[in-house]
Amino acid sequence: MNMNIGLSDILLVSPMIALFLASLVPITAKVLRGNREQNPIITLCQALMGIVIAVGLLVVFGGAGKTAFNNGLIFDGVTQWMGVIALLSAAAAMIMMYENPATTGRQFSELIFLAMSSAVGMLILVSAVDLLMVFIGLEMMSLALYLMIAMSHEEKLSKEAALKYFILGSFASALFLYGVAFIFGTTGNTNILSFMENAADLIQTSRLFLFGMVFVVLGFCFKVSIAPFHAWTPDVYQGAPTPHTAFMATAVKTVSFAAFLRVIATRSLVGSEHLFDMLQWLAVITMIVGNTAAILQNNLKRMLAYSSIAHSGYILVGVITAGVSDDAAFGASGVIFYLLSYGLMTLGAFAIASMLEKSENHIVNVDDLAGFAKQRPMIALCMTVFLLSLTGIPPTLGFFGKFYLFNAAIGEGLMWLAIWGMISSVISVYYYLRPIVVMYMKEGQADVAEHSLNATTVTVVVMAIAILFLGFVSGPLFTAVEKSLL
Template sequence: MNMNIGLPDLLLVSPMIALFLASLVPITIKVLRGNQEQPALATLSQALIGLVAAIALLMVFGGPGQTAFNNSLIFDGVTQWMGIIAMAAAAGSMVLMYENPATKGRQFSELMFLAMNSAVGMLVLVSAVDLLMVFIGLEMMSLSLYLMIAMSHEEKLSKEAAFKYFVLGSVASAIFLYGTSFIFGATGSTNLLGFMENAQRLIVDNRLFLFGTCLVIAGFCFKVSIVPFHAWTPDVYQGAPTPHTSFMATAVKTVSFAAFLRLMATKSLIASPNLLDILQWLAVITMIVGNVAAIVQNNLKRMIAYSSISHSGYIMIGLITTGVSENGAFGAGSVIFYLLSYAMMTLGAFAIANLMERSDSHIVNIDDLAGFAKKRPIMALCLTIFLLSLAGIPPTLGFFGKFYLFSAAIGEGLLWLALWGVVNSVISVYYYLRPIVVMYMKEGEADIAQHSLNATMVTAVISAILIMSLGMVSGPLFEAVEKSLF
């Protein structure tokens, strides 16, 4: 194996390098200042500059078929789009961290350092086409995240969340690694590009390979919270500080789906109808469990957590579509587009939840929103837009996301999956309407943070405007996504 590392390789991975170097800035400054926090705004700016630089470098050096380090990293359209979505979502979540009582204040520099390193892991994950690189990306991202949750000022729930997430996440990583070793045993390679041609034959002929694939899929299912691997999600989402939940639900989920998409794009699954059936049922069950469980939640964050599980089910439809189609670009494009809309509306919803939190251990229930529309009409309008978009009501971006997803599925003959999808959309309407009902139609004094959280509000407004306006130009946008893939 040729181990030379050339300049082209380094240029391709420059987004990660840049982001990592940027992550060192806030903690170095803190050390130089004698362990004194610099102003939080400065820390935040350094982090955002790092993320913007990463996006820019990704756009400049990435391109179709660009691979680095012996084909273990690829910088094609999927990497670019997913990377941009994840970096933007991470940036939005960091803005929320800047203003949340559980995350701001002391140790903010360390928090930003960890968040940016988690983002480096994300970049590795979106570009990885080697299962070992996927593992490295996953671990880099997750380990930073465990620490981020654990170092929150909130005392009880977040510690529990961090511990749960750590234990279950490690088990999932172990399962993933175990599966990878089986695949290596069967094929002598862990590179997805390497066994792409043989995958269809291997999955039928080689039991080891099939078993390994199943384990790897199980590992992914845990990361993107597909039922029955979802049990950690509500607890961790609820227990973690809101900005971290936002970080997990948007950026982490996007990149995990990116890696999952790479596996599905090998098209090994067409040859194994049983595995395909199982995945389809997992998608259906995920949607149902997520939506039905969300109906009975009173806690706003827990409700969004279950809703995010159901959205994993919708995205799973797109993954299966990608897996069975000859040219996966339509399915993969719909997945990316859906993740784009999902990340934006979920980030927005968490921004509103952030606004509602008064202290570091304050639990926001849906009923607390009563009177919110009177007190903060624009924020209430934003939340309405996010919820309607999550429910998939036109003309929001969420509708177009679902439209492309279901169109792709129907185009591949997966009509029944699309039917399950729309049935679930109806179920979801019921609980998405509830906060709107409470905000606008119930009397009350919404208990919101006294000091105004300007940056959070700006994040919410930007997301809302994008959701409304990108829907109108979704056609060209979707085409741009689709054309840049594979």
């Protein structure tokens, strides 16, 4: 294979290079200081500066549909939007890491290095159109995450979470790679662009190709918590430090769905009715399992974990729609728009959970929010905005996210998926309104932790304002997303 690397290739991957170089700064500073931690605020600023530069480069050089490294990476609208959402989610999670007792203090430089390395893997994943590049991106992102969770100051749950995540994540990667091997054996190629044209025919004529596609899809289902491959999610989300949970629930989910979307966009679903039916049923089961299990939870992080599973089901509806639609841009833009709204509201909810943790071993239950509205009215109001948006109540961004997603599904004749999505949203009203009722209607002494939380507070307020503001300009925003994909 002829591999000529030109200046254009280097410019296209410059966001990844910028992130990698920025990740080395804090850890190098620590080495030069004789293994003494520099001021955490300096470490955080260095990381945020790297992310700002990477986002800028992604906006400037991405989005034109150019390919790099022998068609291994593509820089189109999906890369641009999903990459920016993931990087901004990572930035918000790092701000939480700076102020959370389970993550700040010793080894903060190493933690930021790992988070930035994971973000490099994410950028590879969103732009990868070769299945081997997808695998490299997945592993780079995941290996850094396993270490990040295990590094928590909390001794017991985080170690269990890291081990569970590592074992099940490795199993998912093995499934994915097994599928890639079958696809390569059938087509002699692992590049999605090369077999995209005839994937629908291949999947009808070749059992091995169908087998490979099923395994690739199952590998993604593990990564994005699609039931019944979701069992690791509540345990890992609860056991990991809250900033890491926010990072996994938003940035990791966004880029994994980006890669999933590229594989399904080969229109192989059109050629295989069985794969099409299987994915539809997985979406319905995921929505029901996530929402009904969340009702039973009292632990706030576990409740948000099951909520995250239910939202994976909603997003899968959009992915299926994009996979069978003649106008894939409409379905794909619905997925991107939903991931933007989901990222803002989930990050906000986890940020408030992080603010309530008084020590690394502190467990926050929904009942602990009693009296929170009296003690911290502004933060309680922000939490209300996040929960109402997750429910899908207008005029929040979450409502418009679901509207565009289900509208695209109905347009493709997937009415029953949209109906199940609406029924699931009604079920979710119960557990999303419960914390609001506890905050405003019950007497108690809930308060945020004693240590400084100024940066997290600012982040929470900005995200709550963004959800309301973007809700009012959702039409032009959706149009902008759709235009970038054409």
